Amino acid sequence: MRLPGRLAAAIEVLADVKQRKRPVSEALKSWGLNNRFAGAGDRAAIGNLVYDALRRRASHAFAMGSDSPRALVLGVAMRDWGETPAALDAAFAEDNHAPAALSPEEAAGATADLGGASPVVQSDFPDWLAPSLQRAFGADWVAEGQAMAGRPSLDLRANALKAAPEKVMKSLARFSPQPAAIAPFGVTMPAGPRDARTPNVTTDEGYLKGWFEVQDQGSQIVAALAGAREGDQVLDLCAGAGGKTLALAATMGNKGQIFAYDSDRSRLAPIYDRLKRNGVRNAQVRAPHPGALDDLVGKLDRVVVDAPCTGTGTWRRRPDTKWKLTPELLAQRQAEQAALLVEAARYLKSGGTLVYITCSILPEENDDQVAAFLASTPGFSSVDITSAWRQALITEIPPGLATPGGGICLTPHRTGTDGFYCHLLRKA
Numbered sequence: 439m440r441l442p443g444r445l446a447a448a449i450e451v452l453a454d455v456k457q458r459k460r461p462v463s464e465a466l467k468s469w470g471l472n473n474r475f476a477g478a479g480d481r482a483a484i485g486n487l488v489y490d491a492l493r494r495r496a497s498h499a500f501a502m503g504s505d506s507p508r509a510l511v512l513g514v515a516m517r518d519w520g521e522t523p524a525a526l527d528a529a530f531a532e533d534n535h536a537p538a539a540l541s542p543e544e545a546a547g548a549t550a551d552l553g554g555a556s557p558v559v560q561s562d563f564p565d566w567l568a569p570s571l572q573r574a575f576g577a578d579w580v581a582e583g584q585a586m587a588g589r590p591s592l593d594l595r596a597n598a599l600k601a602a603p604e605k606v607m608k609s610l611a612r613f614s615p616q617p618a619a620i621a622p623f624g625v626t627m628p629a630g631p632r633d634a635r636t637p638n639v640t641t642d643e644g645y646l647k648g649w650f651e652v653q654d655q656g657s658q659i660v661a662a663l664a665g666a667r668e669g670d671q672v673l674d675l676c677a678g679a680g681g682k683t684l685a686l687a688a689t690m691g692n693k694g695q696i697f698a699y700d701s702d703r704s705r706l707a708p709i710y711d712r713l714k715r716n717g718v719r720n721a722q723v724r725a726p727h728p729g730a731l732d733d734l735v736g737k738l739d740r741v742v743v744d745a746p747c748t749g750t751g752t753w754r755r756r757p758d759t760k761w762k763l764t765p766e767l768l769a770q771r772q773a774e775q776a777a778l779l780v781e782a783a784r785y786l787k788s789g790g791t792l793v794y795i796t797c798s799i800l801p802e803e804n805d806d807q808v809a810a811f812l813a814s815t816p817g818f819s820s821v822d823i824t825s826a827w828r829q830a831l832i833t834e835i836p837p838g839l840a841t842p843g844g845g846i847c848l849t850p851h852r853t854g855t856d857g858f859y860c861h862l863l864r865k866a
């Protein structure tokens with residue numbers, strides 16, 4: 439397929455997402471099944487167009503004067519991918535699968551200035567969240583939104599139980615990997631432009647042998663901040679598929695014990711294979727039976743709460759969720775987080791550390807949540823995050839990451855990572 443056909447396909451997929459309120463991944467898959475002639479390169483390009491359109495939906499809609507699937511996809515082609523109206527016109531004229539010719543208004547969208555747009559449009563953040571984001575980032579909130587509307591890098595964590603980052607980079611040399619800027623075991627591959635394909639690293643022999651995991655650098659940093667040490671007794675209370683459990687096991691050199699729990703069996707299911715592939719021997723999975731954690735009450739050095747959250751920090755990867763988030767969903771996640779903090783506190787021994795993590799950038803789920811916990815739970819205090827950072831990451835904390843409430847907040851703008859929050863709380 440040439441570019442015009444790919445644009446037409448992206449318009450079709452976006453229309454399907456809009457009309458049937460389907461997740462993007464599902465709509466893309468179904469388009470692929472109905473159009474088997476399309477190769478892997480075509481499918482990747484169409485996916486990039488659709489995701490780029492959703493990443494910058496508000497600003498493209500402003501520039502193009504419409505938020506129809508056609509306007510958004512043409513907006514991506516001209517404003518993100520650098521096509522000119524003249525080049526598109528010429529290409530469309532030669533391709534039977536092309537969308538209809540550009541109107542003069544659409545062509546004008548190529549160079550429309552966003553200077554007159556509201557800050558919400560310029561940031562590509564949903565308008566109802568503007569007050570929260572202004573509170574979190576002050577004058578930087580538009581720049582934060584613009585970085586959150588970009589494409590994410592592909593990050594890997596070298597599994598210290600099996601391989602050093604250098605070995606991982608050698609195995610993946612064909613993709614030109616680089617050491618990550620902050621995470622000591624991180625390896626990164628920047629996102630390419632236009633129709634660039636994301637490297638398929640999970641078929642690499644290094645992956646199959648457990649030398650590395652796919653894990654955003656932000657997730658690696660907060661896992662390191664948990665500060666787990668050899669011999670610790672650790673509970674990963676929201677272990678899910680085990681991203682943090684695997685990182686903790688590597689930091690602990692397979693010594694001590696990690697209990698990996700999740701209330702959702704299906705989310706926990708992949709952890710068994712992942713532990714095996716990573717060579718983890720110090721993790722015990724606790725399936726969600728009643729009383730599954732009763733024997734751990736008051737016994738643990740660290741309890742990690744990688745809390746269910748709105749995922750606002752991952753909007754670069756899942757831009758459709760940016761426009762689906764509602765105040766009701768935010769309130770529901772806040773209630774779950776508050777309950778989990780209280781639950782987590784039960785399992786700590788005195789002197790133990792509660793590690794609260796979200797992949798959200800909203801203060802309601804971060805500093806506010808911790809402040810409410812501290813106000814209602816005697817005997818806990820914030821651990822100094824600057825020295826925790828120095829100890830865990832062997833560098834000084836970059837300026838501007840510490841939050842007013844005593845945690846840290848990573849963002850694409852600040853650290854080139856997904857958005858993550860981490861706060862350490864010590865039990866007296």
Ligand SMILES: C[S@@+](CC[C@H](N)C(=O)[O-])C[C@H]1O[C@@H](n2cnc3c(N)ncnc32)[C@H](O)[C@@H]1O
Pocket residue numbers: 675676677678679680681682683699700701702705744745746747774778
């Ligand atoms: C952010 S995800 C965890 C991601 C995982 N730690 C990782 O690094 O791959 C949050 C998890 O919390 C789980 N969860 C939600 N409520 C819970 C509860 N009350 N107790 C334990 N787990 C819960 C969800 O099932 C979900 O898997």
